[in-house]
């Protein structure tokens with residue numbers, strides 16, 4: 001785009017994204033390729049469209065069995081759905097799964113892990129472009145949902161609920177296990193709360 005369109009795209013230093021790896025500066029938070037893709041979407045679309053396309057990209061990411069792209073002629077890697085947009089969760093779930101498939105522990109600092117993240121980045125970049133193109137052609141449709149637990153928990157913890165209000169769309173149960181949830185809900189786990197959720201809805 002810098003070459004074809006020039007200003008302002010030729011004024012963006014690509015180095016500003018270099019530290020996004022490792023969940024932003026190695027912090028293990030938002031998967032770095034999602035941060036960069038979200039910024040790229042923001043560069044070329046209005047606020048409402050940015051929100052819509054970025055949400056869809058994130059939901060796609062948590063649903064996809066990564067890495068879903070393999071460079072031509074290379075061996076396909078084991079794939080795993082990670083149900084999170086967080087680098088730490090995404091990488092560690094894959095490492096555990098890959099160890100089963102490769103038959104030995106895959107080291108975090110090993111070559112396979114780096115290659116896996118590079119493939120995830122390439123696929124995420126492609127997906128972001130597909131979403132932008134679909135929007136530009138007027139054919140964008142959301143194909144992914146939030147994880148079921150988010151909708152369930154937000155029945156009570158969302159802005160309209162009666163419990164402590166929180167915001168967020170990443171799977172609640174990735175962090176709040178049924179065990180600590182149960183302590184907070186009179187011994188009930190999320191399945192035992194389904195009746196209550198239905199009543200409230």
Ligand code: HEC
Nearest residue numbers: 149152153155156162163164172176181184190193196197
């Ligand atoms: C049927 C309504 C309901 C549902 C569904 C529900 N909660 Fe709660 N939750 C409550 C109430 C009421 C409390 C008590 C304190 C409050 O008002 O936040 C609570 C407390 C909590 C607390 C402790 C809050 C604090 O102030 O320390 C956490 C954490 C929590 N819920 C997480 C979750 C998660 C995660 C889910 C989904 C798996 C969930 N809840 C589903 C009603 C609900």
Ligand code: HEC
Nearest residue numbers: 150153154157164166167168169170171172173174175176
């Ligand atoms: C990345 C991990 C993570 C995710 C994902 C997450 N939470 Fe939390 N949540 C925490 C931590 C850490 C705390 C603070 C410590 C605690 O109270 O357990 C917290 C606190 C809370 C509280 C207590 C707030 C208060 O004011 O006392 C509620 C309610 C809650 N979370 C609900 C949710 C719901 C609903 C979701 C899903 C939409 C969710 N959380 C997703 C980690 C997470």
